[in-house]
Amino acid sequence: MAKPRIVCVVGTRPDTIKSAPVIQELRRYQHVCETVVIATGQHREMLAQALETFDIVPNVDFAVMTPGQTLADITTRTLSQLDRYLAEHEAQIVLAQGDTTTTFVAGLAAFYRQIPFGHIEAGLRTPTIWSPFPEEFNRRAVGMFAALHFAPTTESADNLRKEGITAGLHVTGNTGIDAVRQVAERSTAQWADDHPGRVILLTTHRRENWGAPQRAIARAARALLDAFPDTLLIAAMHRNPAVREILRDELGAHPRAQLIEPPEYADFVKLMQRAHLILTDSGGVQEEAPAFGRPVLVLRETTERPEGVDAGVAKLVGADYDTIVRSGSELLSDPTAYAAMSQAQSPYGDGRAAQRIRYLVLRFLGIDAEPEAMWDSSKPSSTA
Numbered sequence: 001m002a003k004p005r006i007v008c009v010v011g012t013r014p015d016t017i018k019s020a021p022v023i024q025e026l027r028r029y030q031h032v033c034e035t036v037v038i039a040t041g042q043h044r045e046m047l048a049q050a051l052e053t054f055d056i057v058p059n060v061d062f063a064v065m066t067p068g069q070t071l072a073d074i075t076t077r078t079l080s081q082l083d084r085y086l087a088e089h090e091a092q093i094v095l096a097q098g099d100t101t102t103t104f105v106a107g108l109a110a111f112y113r114q115i116p117f118g119h120i121e122a123g124l125r126t127p128t129i130w131s132p133f134p135e136e137f138n139r140r141a142v143g144m145f146a147a148l149h150f151a152p153t154t155e156s157a158d159n160l161r162k163e164g165i166t167a168g169l170h171v172t173g174n175t176g177i178d179a180v181r182q183v184a185e186r187s188t189a190q191w192a193d194d195h196p197g198r199v200i201l202l203t204t205h206r207r208e209n210w211g212a213p214q215r216a217i218a219r220a221a222r223a224l225l226d227a228f229p230d231t232l233l234i235a236a237m238h239r240n241p242a243v244r245e246i247l248r249d250e251l252g253a254h255p256r257a258q259l260i261e262p263p264e265y266a267d268f269v270k271l272m273q274r275a276h277l278i279l280t281d282s283g284g285v286q287e288e289a290p291a292f293g294r295p296v297l298v299l300r301e302t303t304e305r306p307e308g309v310d311a312g313v314a315k316l317v318g319a320d321y322d323t324i325v326r327s328g329s330e331l332l333s334d335p336t337a338y339a340a341m342s343q344a345q346s347p348y349g350d351g352r353a354a355q356r357i358r359y360l361v362l363r364f365l366g367i368d369a370e371p372e373a374m375w376d377s378s379k380p381s382s383t384a
């Protein structure tokens, strides 16, 4: 009998980074299953970087990205290609991570073909479908039909239970923590070597922040630089031209601002470690920074990751100029406030999420491979 085929769909920087540990783990079991990686190509350079970091060569690349693509562009181009692939190739399960359009379309394509779908990082929720946009819709939509929900935390599992979802629900930890641990010691990059002072790291790309909110964020970052002459700002610029334009406009001429191309993942992790303070609207960075004890000011009105805020390592500041300047100034001037936010602890997982997910996927396919003692009661656990 042919081995069951697992189709993993990736397409952007974050869904690739967080799927990578699962793909690697499944590939260790190639004697019992076949793991196919499909890249939608929603991102181009940033996708290539992430794949390379983890030595993953996709079996297929749809290369859908176009400059200035709309959500409908990504959805329609990806859906038709993925549907064709699933029509021509048998698959026993489709897996995708998170809340990108790639993830949504992977789920939808599997649903249309009535192939079971496994959702990695399930159950993250904000109170409003409009924020983050369109991610909140994407993850809620695939939650409706997923056969397996891999919730990173007990809170995210509770969100699903409130929606009546209990079948196939497991708390596994977040695979992003597996990824960050894997690369943490790998990079030889030297960041701000010739700068003796503190580094503030900035990343911003969310659709809700495009335009005026972005500008307020960049101006607030400039105000912090001016108020604290020992600081250097490093902005790792997303590839989206709309985001870059405003950063260049507001910060490009500042002598202590470096606007850089997005570093490859391992180098970026090293940069997070070099940073004293992180300003970000990224989901993944919010989860990773606490692993290194770096305080995070979250440039968003709402977060689907309340665990970091509850643990005191992250603070929601929105895109409001005054709030960012006030909160940033406090952390840069008050050692007690800084110490309170800089405990190195991760509420997001223990680095073994991918192992748990591999075990659960194989068990779903009828293969009972190496259960191991993964369900330590003090750690993320199975509710199945």
Ligand code: UD1
Pocket: 012, 013, 014, 042, 043, 044, 045, 046, 047, 065, 066, 067, 068, 069, 070, 071, 074, 099, 100, 101, 102, 133, 134, 135, 205, 206, 207, 238, 239, 240, 241
């Ligand atoms: C996407 C995801 C978002 C995720 C983010 C991570 C959706 C709807 N959005 O947003 O959830 O947080 O990725 O970064 O799925 N571009 C390049 N090269 C690249 C990548 C992007 O040039 O490698 C430019 C292109 O002009 C592209 C634009 O950025 O059209 C926007 O890319 P898109 O994937 O639509 O949105 P993101 O903001 O990256």
Ligand code: UDP
Pocket: 013, 014, 017, 203, 205, 236, 237, 261, 262, 263, 264, 265, 266, 268, 269, 281, 282, 283, 284, 285, 288
């Ligand atoms: N990241 C990276 N290089 C960068 C910025 C981010 O490798 O210049 C990594 C980061 O460590 C995290 C992921 O990319 O793992 C987050 O991606 P992004 O912020 O684009 O998306 P989000 O997590 O908000 O969906």
